[in-house]
Amino acid sequence: LSAEQRAPAFELRALGVLGGDIDTNLSCYLLGHPGQRAAVMIDGGSVLPGIIRWKEDAGELARDASPSEQVRAASKVIEPIEALLLTHSHLDHLGGFIQKSTLDVGFAMQGKKPLEILSLEQTIDTVRSNVFESPLWADFTAIPSKEQPTFRLQSIPALAPRMVGGFQVQAVPITHIAGTAAFLIQSGDAFYLHLGDTGPTQQVWDVAGPLLRRGKLRAISIEFSYPSADEQAAIATSHLTRNLVLGELAKLAGVEAQALASDADAVGLAKRLAPLLEGVTIFAAHIKAQKYEQVSKELAALEGSGLKIIVPQQGKAYRF
Numbered sequence: 001l002s003a004e005q006r007a008p009a010f011e012l013r014a015l016g017v018l019g020g021d022i023d024t025n026l027s028c029y030l031l032g033h034p035g036q037r038a039a040v041m042i043d044g045g046s047v048l049p050g051i052i053r054w055k056e057d058a059g060e061l062a063r064d065a066s067p068s069e070q071v072r073a074a075s076k077v078i079e080p081i082e083a084l085l086l087t088h089s090h091l092d093h094l095g096g097f098i099q100k101s102t103l104d105v106g107f108a109m110q111g112k113k114p115l116e117i118l119s120l121e122q123t124i125d126t127v128r129s130n131v132f133e134s135p136l137w138a139d140f141t142a143i144p145s146k147e148q149p150t151f152r153l154q155s156i157p158a159l160a161p162r163m164v165g166g167f168q169v170q171a172v173p174i175t176h177i178a179g180t181a182a183f184l185i186q187s188g189d190a191f192y193l194h195l196g197d198t199g200p201t202q203q204v205w206d207v208a209g210p211l212l213r214r215g216k217l218r219a220i221s222i223e224f225s226y227p228s229a230d231e232q233a234a235i236a237t238s239h240l241t242r243n244l245v246l247g248e249l250a251k252l253a254g255v256e257a258q259a260l261a262s263d264a265d266a267v268g269l270a271k272r273l274a275p276l277l278e279g280v281t282i283f284a285a286h287i288k289a290q291k292y293e294q295v296s297k298e299l300a301a302l303e304g305s306g307l308k309i310i311v312p313q314q315g316k317a318y319r320f
C-alpha cells in the first residue's frame with residue numbers, strides 16, 4: 001500500500017506548538033487512535049488554551065463562553081487522559097499541566113485512577129522533588145490520598161517497552177538536559193517518533209533507522225527552534241535549526257551529509273532525503289515565537305523538495 005492508501009494508525013492533536021515566548025501555545029499534544037478519545041498526552045506546556053481553541057474552531061464552544069463553560073468542555077477531553085509522557089521537566093513542556101492539576105484532583109475525588117506521569121528517571125526525580133512540593137505547589141501525588149492520588153510519578157527505563165493508553169511506548173534518551181526523552185510509539189505495525197527538545201543526537205536515529213527502512217515509521221515530530229543563522233545559539237542551548245534538523249534526518253536515513261552553507265545546500269540535501277523518507281510526515285515543532293517568521297521562510301524554501309513537512313497548528317488534529 002502507498003502512504004496515501006494505508007489506514008491511519010495515529011491521531012495527533014496539537015494543543016500547543018511553539019517553543020517559547022507565548023505562554024498560551026507551548027508544547028502539548030494528545031495522541032489517540034483515529035476517531036477515538038485520546039488517552040495519552042505528550043508534554044503539557046499549554047493545555048486549556050489548546051483545548052478551548054479546538055472546541056471553538058469545531059463550533060462546540062462559543063468564543064464568548066464563560067470560564068465555567070470552557071472548563072466543562074475541557075474536562076470532557078482531560079477526563080479520559082490516562083498518562084502524560086513527559087519529554088523533560090522544562091516549564092514550557094509542563095507548566096500548563098501543573099496549572100490544571102486542580103481539574104485532575106476533581107476527577108480523582110470522583111474515583112478516577114491516578115494519571116501516570118511517565119519519563120526517564122532523572123526527569124521524574126526532578127518533578128518529584130521540585131514541582132509537586134510545597135510551597136511551590138501542592139503534592140498531588142498524595143492528594144486526595146496517598147493510596148488513591150491524583151498523579152502517580154513513574155520512571156521508565158530507557159528502551160524498555162511498556163503499554164500506555166493502548167500504545168506500546170519506549171523512551172529513548174536524546175540530547176537536551178539530562179533525562180530528556182524521545183518517545184517511540186507503536187500502534188500495530190506502525191510507529192510514531194516524538195522528539196521533544198533536542199540538540200544534535202544519535203541513539204534515537206539508531207533505534208528508528210531500521211523502522212524507517214522497513215516502511216514502518218509514519219511520522220516524526222522534531223523541533224525547529226531557531227533559524228539557521230542562530231546555529232551557535234541553538235547548539236549552545238541543545239536545540240536545532242532547520243539546517244541542523246536536515247543533518248539529523250540524514251543520520252536517520254543513513255546519508256552522509258556535509259555542513260549546509262546556503263538555502264541551496266539545504267534544498268539539495270532535502271531532495272536527497274525525500275525518497276528515503278517517502279511516506280513519513282515530519283512535524284516541525286517548537287519554533288520560537290520570536291523566530292517564527294524566519295523559520296517559516298526557511299521551511300518554505302524546502303517546499304517542492306519532496307519532504308513532507310507540516311507545521312502543526314494549535315487545535316488541529318493530524319492522522320497518519
Ligand SMILES: [Zn+2]
Nearest residue numbers: 019090092197
Ligand atoms: Zn522547550
Ligand SMILES: [Zn+2]
Nearest residue numbers: 088090176197
Ligand atoms: Zn527544554
